[in-house]
Amino acid sequence: MEKTELIGLNRKELEKFAVRAGLEPFRGRQIFRWIYQEGIETFDSMTDISKNIRSGLAENASIRGLKLIQRLESIDGTSKFLFGLYDGYYVESVLIPEKQRLTLCVSSQAGCAMACKFCATGRLGFKRNLDTGEIVDQFLKARKYAGRDITNIVFMGMGEPTLNLKNVLKACEIISDDFGPSLSKKRITVSTVGVIHALKKFVSSAGKLGLAISLHSADEEIRKKIIPSAEKNTIPEIMAEAKRYTELSGRRVSFEYLMLGGVTDSIADAKKLIKAIHGIPCKINLIIYNPVDGLPFDKPREDDVLKFRDYLYPRTYAVTIRESRGLDIMGACGQLAGLTPD
Ligand code: SF4
Known part of the structure; x- marks a missing residue:
């Protein structure tokens, strides 16, 4: 048996x-x-x-869990884990220490169907959803390795978490259970590129979980070029759900905005962003694009990033520039590709 x-x-x-x-x-x-x-x-x-x-x-x-295949250490203290699944697929998690915080970036799917043009995972295509145990065990294995409590979890690894919502929510329930790791749901953030039918379900069941929306551009045409799923999921529809999330949860939503050199980083782009998020309590995280071999995008100029930020703030809400971590081990945003060791 x-x-x-x-x-x-x-x-x-x-x-x-x-x-x-x-x-x-x-x-x-x-x-x-x-x-x-x-x-x-x-x-x-x-x-x-x-x-x-x-x-x-x-x-x-x-108590089988994932097989740890490889762990890479960045010079900045970030660690990337490559895990083998029972059926031969691979997923990655990234552990990021910052002052008092220890954040784990977890994967929710092997591969991803969203095919975002700037993302290494998107190039893999979709393999399958992770089950609840495969999500929770990324946390257990990373915590064991760290030897201390993980303070924050972000579903920003491989996959679109709202398309594996049942398993993602159950993993969050286990990790936040008082008899278990008891990590507050407020410290767990689910990040989505905005698939409306799935985002609606998430917003209705999120409770205190954090929501980060990967907007990346507030220009519908540019967004469609870099995020193919934007053809069917428009910015006004996404904004309506973002607003509903803030009303139901009482929390701000985060908008992730990828600074792609010459594509999303102009002052005209900043103006469109301000208009799109008007009236939605939020934080904006500007992410500096990390070059991935074979992808046709450039890192933005530092000067353009600062001008963009200074145009947004104080015209809008809190803005941060996300520091890239683990670049040297391909552990930064958009770089996870489930690469097997040589
Ligand atoms: S950015 Fe996220 S949603 Fe887009 S392809 Fe990569 S993993 Fe999937």
Whole structure:
């Protein structure tokens, strides 16, 4: 009989699993705590569970998780993890230390169907959705490696998370559970390129989760050229959902704006951006494009980035320029390609 994989089960499901195994429901909560709070990987380490019960568990269940294939360290302290999935695909996660924060950028899909023109993942095409356990285990493995708590999670790795919403939301529920890692939902951000039907579902169920929208251009025609899915998902529709998110969550939305040299970085572009976000409580993150071999885009000039920022602020809300991290290990935004080691 196939063993039940426990990573990815939430607290209720582990209680039911315990009952099915002839145990009290509280055993399920114990297992939940061992796996998600303590990060243990074998039943033998569950020291408050008797040896008999542990060997019964080992016969019927597994704590399999992802296979760590490779870890690369950047000179700036960023680490990139390459994980192997059971069916031969690969995904990457990036761990970014900054002062008090330790942020993990997780993947939600192997590959991505969105095919954004500036993104290395987009070139891979879509392979499949990650299951809940494959998302949560990126967190468990990275935390184990870091040896300290991860303070923030961003779904900005490989994939479009709103197209794998059920598994993404369940992973967030496990990671924020008080019996587990208890990371506040306010510290978890889901980033989307804006697929309206999926964004609507996310906004309706997000609660306190953060929302970042990869806008990248407020000019419909330019946006369509760099984000093919923008053909079907217009800027006004995206803005309506952004507004609804701020009303339901009471939080600001983040707009990610990719500065592509000569494409999205002019003052005319800044004016369009100000108009598009008018009336929506938000933060704007300007991301300086990281060159990817074979892609036809240039890094913006530093001077143009500063002029763009200074035009936006104080005409609009808070604006930050996102520092690129892990460039030397291809771990920066848009650079994740699930490359297998040589
Ligand atoms: S930028 Fe995001 S949504 Fe676009 S192809 Fe890359 S991973 Fe997919």
